[in-house]
Amino acid sequence: MRKIIANWAIITLTTFSASAQNGMVVFQTDFGTKDGAVSAMKGVASSVDPSLKLYDLTHDIPAYNIWEAAYRLDQTVTYWPIGTVFVSVVDPGVGTQRKSVVVKTKSGHYIVTPDNGTLTLIANSLGIDSVREIDEAINRRKNSGASYTFHGRDVYAYTAARLAAHKISYDQVGKISNEPITSLSFQKAALVGSQLKGTIDILDIQYGNIWTNIDQERWKNFTALAHLKNEIQVQIFHDKKLVYTGAMPFENTFGGVGVGKPLAYLNSLMNLSFALNQGSFSEKYHVYAGSSWTAAVHWVK
Numbered sequence: 001m002r003k004i005i006a007n008w009a010i011i012t013l014t015t016f017s018a019s020a021q022n023g024m025v026v027f028q029t030d031f032g033t034k035d036g037a038v039s040a041m042k043g044v045a046s047s048v049d050p051s052l053k054l055y056d057l058t059h060d061i062p063a064y065n066i067w068e069a070a071y072r073l074d075q076t077v078t079y080w081p082i083g084t085v086f087v088s089v090v091d092p093g094v095g096t097q098r099k100s101v102v103v104k105t106k107s108g109h110y111i112v113t114p115d116n117g118t119l120t121l122i123a124n125s126l127g128i129d130s131v132r133e134i135d136e137a138i139n140r141r142k143n144s145g146a147s148y149t150f151h152g153r154d155v156y157a158y159t160a161a162r163l164a165a166h167k168i169s170y171d172q173v174g175k176i177s178n179e180p181i182t183s184l185s186f187q188k189a190a191l192v193g194s195q196l197k198g199t200i201d202i203l204d205i206q207y208g209n210i211w212t213n214i215d216q217e218r219w220k221n222f223t224a225l226a227h228l229k230n231e232i233q234v235q236i237f238h239d240k241k242l243v244y245t246g247a248m249p250f251e252n253t254f255g256g257v258g259v260g261k262p263l264a265y266l267n268s269l270m271n272l273s274f275a276l277n278q279g280s281f282s283e284k285y286h287v288y289a290g291s292s293w294t295a296a297v298h299w300v301k
Contacts, residue, residue, distance in 0.1 A: 021110065021164045022083035023049075028057040028072060029089045029152060030065065037150075041087070041157035044141055048158065049165035057086070064092040066117045067184055067290045071202050073111065074121035075269065082108035085164040088118050089152035100134040100155055102163065102173045103181075110170070112160040114151070117184040124188075131181060134159055135174035186291040189214045196222050196272070200236065200293035204267070208280025210236075210287055212295050214272040222297070223250075231300040232264055234274060236285075239292050244285045247300050248274065264297075272297070 025045055031037040042054050057076055061068050069090035077086060091098075091114045099115040106127035111119065112134075119128070139159040147154055162168045189198040189212070198214040236244040248262040254277045257263045262281065267273040274295075275281050282288060 020083050021085055021166060021170075022081055023051065023164055024053045024055065024081065024084045025157075025160050025164045026055045026057050026076075026080060026084060026086045027059070027089075027157075028061065028069060028086065029059045030061040030063050030069070031059050031089070031152070033059050037152070040150075040153045041089075044153055044157045045161035045164075048161035048167060052161055052165055057088075061090050064090065065290075066090050066092070067120075067186075068202065069118045070121045070184065073118065074125055075202075077105070077109050077111075077122065077126065078107065080109065083110070085110040085112065085160045087111075087152070087156045087160045088113040089156055090118060091116065091151065094151055098182075099177065100136070100151060101177065101181075102132050102134060102159065102170070104129045104132075104170060110160075110163060112156045112163070115182050117182050119181045120184045120186070123181060123183065128181065131177040132170065132173040133175055133177045139168065139173060184291050186213075187294045189218050191218050191221050194225050194298055196295075196297040198272070198295055199291060200287070200289045200295055201271075202289045203282050204273070204275075207275070208282035208284075209267070209273055209275040210281050210289070210295075211267050211269075211273045212271055214295070214297070216266060216270040219266065219272050226299055229299050232297050233300050234264070235296045236287050237294045237296070238288075240294075244287055254278070 027041060038059050045052055045054055058072055069088055073088055088111060093116055101115045103111045103119055105122060106129045134155060136155060141154045141158045187197055187199045196214055198212045200210055201213045202211050204211055230249050231247050233247050235242060246262060248264055250264045251257060257277050259278045260276055262276055264272060264274055
């Protein structure tokens, strides 16, 4: 009997620890760090519980760029322990009727954010277990009701801290929302016949490299069609208008081509990318990133 009880306790604790909040809060915004906005959010979180561990994902998202906020979350969340609470505030609609939500992903992470498209890529990659709309009558910083333009401080940081610190349970965030989340449209990675298609998700900002959402598995399927070829033809479109076309080899390292020459490679996330060796592909060809930027690839005949 004792063994049965002990086993039940182990199962219960394992289940709890695999999904419960862990006292960590990770912040992402487009605020920058030139003023006190980020510090104010962390101050609110620390006032809820000084023992919380507070971290930064980035505060350098370009102003109002919801797509990049969605990408940086998708790029980062899985590297954090299960139960970590993320706050993402890129909120050009602050104070309007857009919903404020907390999402629990199928991986067991939590994201506190406006429902404005920020969750697009996480929903596609990790999957969403459930969405709760924040009840601001309960989960809002005291005496902040007259403020309409800083929900990052008054609602999101406060709610995230309470959740991470076990001051509230996930159920106490607010009611379950059964409406679909707001999603940004984009070209999902696909192998269509002998052509690869995808979105240019992001730039490797420091170097001007072009990162697509074409993953390693689709690249492997594409290379099976190569017939010993190594040179690909790349076309890049913005709003369906062709802005770049060129041939380049696929290489494992930048040094596989001469300085200033183009190449394709798999980046650190194992997605197909394009670069100039020791040069900026983005700057030279005026190629940028976002849901309106797409790429098409086929083997050179």
